[in-house]
Amino acid sequence: MSELETAQAMDEKDPLAKYRNDFVLNPNEIYMDGNSLGKLPKKAQKDVQNTVENQWGKRLIRSWNEVWMDLPLRLAEKYATLLHVSKEELLIGESTSVRLYQVLHALVKSDLFPKHLGSDNLNFPTDLYVMEGVARDLLLNQILYIDYQQEIYADLEILKNTIKKNPGIYCLSLVSYKSSFLYPMKILNLWAEQHQSIIIWDLSHAVGAVAIDLEKTGSKIAIGCSYKYMNGGPGSPAFLFVKKELQTQLFNPIQGWFGHQNPFAFESVYKPKQGIDRFGSGTPPILSLQAMEAGVDITLKAGIESIRKKSRLQSQFFIKGIQEKLVLLQYRLESPTDPKQRGSHVTLSHPASWQICQALLQGNPKVSKIIPDFRPPHFIRFAMTPLYTRFRDLQDVLNRLEEIIVSKEYLKFDDTKPTVT
Ligand SMILES: Cc1ncc(COP(=O)(O)O)c(C=O)c1O
Known part of the structure; x- marks a missing residue:
């Protein structure tokens, strides 16, 4: 043969x-580039066409109540199923960079962890840039940047020792965009917990390609994009997971009306929602959200x-x-x-x-x-x-x-x- x-x-x-x-x-x-931008599902084409022609074209503002307000919730439920968390722990919207900014800022302000921010040379640059910005704005020391002197593997001993010596808030990409290195999530979460630390997991290169159980691995916060293996479309919205017990201790630094308890009461004073929805900021991007549904449906079905x-x-x-x-x-x-x-x-x-x-x-x-x-x-x-x-x-x-x-x-x-x- x-x-x-x-x-x-x-x-x-x-x-x-x-x-x-x-x-x-x-x-x-x-x-061979589905880890940058996934392919277009045939159903996404039809869904977006329907949203444009019928919901926007004909029903206009009425579509918010008829279909659009439910769309991010439906997507959150599907991503929650995929990642093994409850639908009250997952929020769809914004970009991965914005989600990282929100949770980093909220964690630093919460005083739940020592105020060291850390990451490594396998992480994606946007995560490092966001961390640097938060450290500068909140007057922290420069981020701890672990350089393993090669780009294929994370040296887990070096990583663990850094966390032990400098407990704090770390951000790692579960699958590295460069080499594809996959971190042992459960072991590192446990280590972080034993050393007064938390790891924010960026799942962008992993979701839809690797089986992830956020509950079983003891993960507390995760972010990620939906346009790679999840086939959600160019610039499709990100997802954010925050474990229930942490939600009410964290405050969204971008407190827009979609994070308000009652956005349509148009009150002049901000009152954050109780659950994961408190990380809402602006109006959901309906066309992009609709484009991403077919992709998650195929993944769940397969x-x-x-x-x-x-x-x-x-x-x-x-x-x-x-x-x-x-x-x-x-x-x-x-x-x-x-x-x-x-x-x-x-x-x-x-x-x-x-x-x-x-x-x-x-x-x-x-x-x-x-x-x-x-x-x-x-x-x-x-x-x-x-x-x-x-x-x-x-x-x-x-x-x-x-x-x-x-x-x-x-x-x-x-x-x-x-x-x-
Ligand atoms: C690991 C990782 N994080 C974040 C991003 C980009 O995030 P954003 O959704 O903000 O563009 C990428 C893009 O390729 C990525 O690979």
Whole structure:
């Protein structure tokens, strides 16, 4: 059996294969960037069209009471089911950056934890920027930035020792955007608790790809975006989880009318809502919210355990191909090899990474275009998105990565990068 036939046989046995048809597919294109922006579910197109044409176009302001006020609540319930928390602990809206700002600010003001803010070099830059801003505005010391001197693994001993020596408020990305490193959530939550600390988990690169049980792992606060593996659409709203027992001790620094006990009484004095809704600020973005419902529905229907199982199989398949063929051609694996320590993307590097990306994107008459994701200085990320990635796609990508180097095709492209990569 050829490698491609083996991959096709795996597709035939794949219980999730049918979900690929729920997405808008582009012929002759292999999409490997679902960890930046997920694909468009066919149902989302219809839902948004209905919202625009009927609810906005015809029912106008009446739609708030008829459908729109319930929409964020319905979405919260679905995300709560996915993350194993109660619907009273989850709120949909704003961006991940804004949610992080709100909870960091609230935690510092609450006096519940020592006032050290900390994170590490595997975290996504927006989280670090928000932390720096909060530290500056609330006159705290600079954030504790743990640099592991490499970008693949978090050194858990260093991380734990830092927390022990400097208890406080930490923020970590459950799956690192660079290497895909997956943190042991439960162990770290317990450690934080034993050392007067809290970890805010950024689930952006994990939700929809990794099975997450916020309750069982002892998590207290989590944030994340919905536009990657959750297929919620460009800039779709974020989610916020705050454990019930913490909610009334935290105060929203952006106290807008949607966090008020009775926004439509138009009172001049602010009275925060009691539960998670106190983190509401402005009017919910209905079109974006509606666009994100189909994505969470597909994930719940397919089941996150099955998605994770396929993701592990696919990344093992892909990594095996890299190790067998590509390492000889100067490709380097920049993700953990142990699947228990890895999310759903696999990162590679190569001295000619940028040129390789250009060749993948351009394709040629004999091969599909491949959409990867480039992250400076030299990382190429490939996301396994089990709802629509096929094993044969992965084999095609492996073959193409080999061909681009062996045929020296990459030399046709220069090394100059545009602003958005
Ligand atoms: C881990 C992580 N956090 C946050 C963000 C971005 O957050 P926002 O929703 O504010 O754009 C990203 C975007 O890729 C991310 O990967």
